[in-house]
Amino acid sequence: MTGPRWPVVTGVLVGAAFGAVGLLSLLNESHDTHPAVVVRWVVGLAVVHDLVLVPIVLLVGLAVHRWARRAWLAGALLVSGSVVLVAWPLVRGYGRQAGNPSVLPRNYAQGLVLVLAVIWLGALATALVLHWRTKEEDDR
Amino acid sequence: VVHPARARLNDVGARVAGRFTSPLHDERTAALLGIALGVAFGVCFLTGILSHQIQHPSGWFWWPTRPVGLYRVTQGLHVATGLASVPLLLAKLWTVYPHLWTWPPVRGAGHAIERLSLLPLVGGSLFMLVTGVQNIARWYAWDFNFTAAHYSVAWITMGALAVHIGVKLHVTRRALGAGPQPTPIDSTLSRRGFLASVAAGAAVITAATVGQTFRPFRAISVLGPRDPRVGPQGVPVNKTAAGARVLDAINDDAYRLVVDGKVSRSLSLSIEELRAMPQREVELPITCVEGWSATGRWRGVPVGELLRAAGARDGASAQVESLQARSRYRISKLNDRQVADRDTLLALELNGEPLHPDHGYPVRLIAPNRPGVLQTKWLARVTVR
Numbered sequence: 001m002t003g004p005r006w007p008v009v010t011g012v013l014v015g016a017a018f019g020a021v022g023l024l025s026l027l028n029e030s031h032d033t034h035p036a037v038v039v040r041w042v043v044g045l046a047v048v049h050d051l052v053l054v055p056i057v058l059l060v061g062l063a064v065h066r067w068a069r070r071a072w073l074a075g076a077l078l079v080s081g082s083v084v085l086v087a088w089p090l091v092r093g094y095g096r097q098a099g100n101p102s103v104l105p106r107n108y109a110q111g112l113v114l115v116l117a118v119i120w121l122g123a124l125a126t127a128l129v130l131h132w133r134t135k136e137e138d139d140r
Numbered sequence: 141v142v143h144p145a146r147a148r149l150n151d152v153g154a155r156v157a158g159r160f161t162s163p164l165h166d167e168r169t170a171a172l173l174g175i176a177l178g179v180a181f182g183v184c185f186l187t188g189i190l191s192h193q194i195q196h197p198s199g200w201f202w203w204p205t206r207p208v209g210l211y212r213v214t215q216g217l218h219v220a221t222g223l224a225s226v227p228l229l230l231a232k233l234w235t236v237y238p239h240l241w242t243w244p245p246v247r248g249a250g251h252a253i254e255r256l257s258l259l260p261l262v263g264g265s266l267f268m269l270v271t272g273v274q275n276i277a278r279w280y281a282w283d284f285n286f287t288a289a290h291y292s293v294a295w296i297t298m299g300a301l302a303v304h305i306g307v308k309l310h311v312t313r314r315a316l317g318a319g320p321q322p323t324p325i326d327s328t329l330s331r332r333g334f335l336a337s338v339a340a341g342a343a344v345i346t347a348a349t350v351g352q353t354f355r356p357f358r359a360i361s362v363l364g365p366r367d368p369r370v371g372p373q374g375v376p377v378n379k380t381a382a383g384a385r386v387l388d389a390i391n392d393d394a395y396r397l398v399v400d401g402k403v404s405r406s407l408s409l410s411i412e413e414l415r416a417m418p419q420r421e422v423e424l425p426i427t428c429v430e431g432w433s434a435t436g437r438w439r440g441v442p443v444g445e446l447l448r449a450a451g452a453r454d455g456a457s458a459q460v461e462s463l464q465a466r467s468r469y470r471i472s473k474l475n476d477r478q479v480a481d482r483d484t485l486l487a488l489e490l491n492g493e494p495l496h497p498d499h500g501y502p503v504r505l506i507a508p509n510r511p512g513v514l515q516t517k518w519l520a521r522v523t524v525r
Contacts, residue, residue: 037283
């Protein structure tokens with residue numbers, strides 16, 4: 001490790017203080033926080049992210065790089081993937097509540113398709129604009 | 141002499157580490173994404189702590205009743221920033237992912253501690269965003285109480301982030317000081333293209349959801365967990381009267397609102413008696429901690445008027461209590477400033493009609509600049525203090 005020591009010292013001091021606040025809150029309110037469950041989720045999410053989600057993304061990235069090396073394609077996949085992750089609980093409607101139609105009131109499957117359509121149209125439009133621009137530069 | 145199995149393992153480890161050939165796994169990309177993510181998490185943390193303090197105030201904490209929509213802005217920002225952080229966090233973790241397979245995995249005690257400190261940072265960050273997204277979709281997939289766990293892990297994650305920033309500051313400065321290096325021509329995405337895609341992801345997610353609180357976007361926010369127009373009387377609802385098991389109590393002819401505590405005369409008021417008192421109509425937002433909000437036209441008795449009628453002293457504070465038998469939020473407190481504010485109402489009407497049972501019929505609290513969970517519904521009692 002190189003660089004000055006003060007950022008490390010400051011970071012560790014602030015980090016220890018914040019971490020202590022969080023741990024105390026986690027343990028003091030254990031009837032609400034269920035620390036063992038929280039730890040399982042924290043570790044579980046890190047493991048699922050590192051061993052499942054990222055490998056999938058890497059494989060898709062590799063396939064695009066090998067067989068369809070297009071910036072707009074990679075960009076559209078990146079944006080689409082993020083949107084799908086966020087929209088997934090809504091599309092599945094896990095939170096729907098009988099007797100309360102104001103919760104998740106929209107048709108989210110339709111909404112997601114619409115957003116994805118906008119993303120891909122946007123990506124294609126960007127690709128076309130960039131293509132024309134480079135062509136103009138080449139022609140000059 | 142190195143054992144042959146060990147040598148083989150070393151060989152495999154080195155080869156795995158060498159497989160990450162994208163130039164976007166570099167320091168500069170990580171530094172730029174890290175700064176953006178740090179700012180976003182900072183906003184989330186501050187607005188989150190603020191919301192926590194408003195609900196569970198420490199002695200030193202002071203929160204104004206004006207502007208009436210301030211909490212709507214801070215909490216809307218909290219949820220919107222958290223949602224926009226999803227592509228930022230995933231991109232950042234992807235950029236630094238090869239370090240996970242660094243070989244040898246551990247080079248001494250310092251290195252081991254540094255690596256271990258990444259578990260609360262990475263796991264904690266994922267926990268914050270995943271539980272946040274689940275909560276606004278009302279998908280309670282866990283046994284813990286969301287607010288308590290989300291609050292505790294926020295401090296731990298930000299603590300781990302402070303350590304991380306301290307340890308990596310010199311790398312960030314080095315990466316940014318070197319200036320932009322052109323990405324190789326055979327890279328699928330240039331660095332600029334990658335960062336622009338991440339920004340586009342954040343922008344699309346924001347536009348598709350922020351309409352749940354920011355009305356101009358409501359038509360295009362097709363992925364908003366709420367629509368501020370949809371609900372009884374055109375206002376969304378979190379807890380219904382049936383869900384709160386108050387239907388019998390609110391329809392009972394013997395219903396009375398009791399005002400007692402530090403008063404010179406206790407009151408017990410029927411709905412008709414409440415309607416006969418001086419009324420005030422105000423436009424106030426109902427703002428959920430889950431990031432949606434909707435403006436309503438509320439009409440009812442100012443709490444200050446009611447306390448005056450009961451002979452409470454000037455500068456009194458109060459607490460209101462719901463008919464609900466069991467709920468974390470059945471009681472909420474009003475400090476002296478909130479009581480004195482003319483817009484703090486015991487509302488009987490919403491948008492020109494008597495309150496819908498799901499909005500708290502016969503009477504609910506509505507006060508300026510407050511989270512919805514503190515706007516207690518189905519009131520039974522006001523205790524003056």
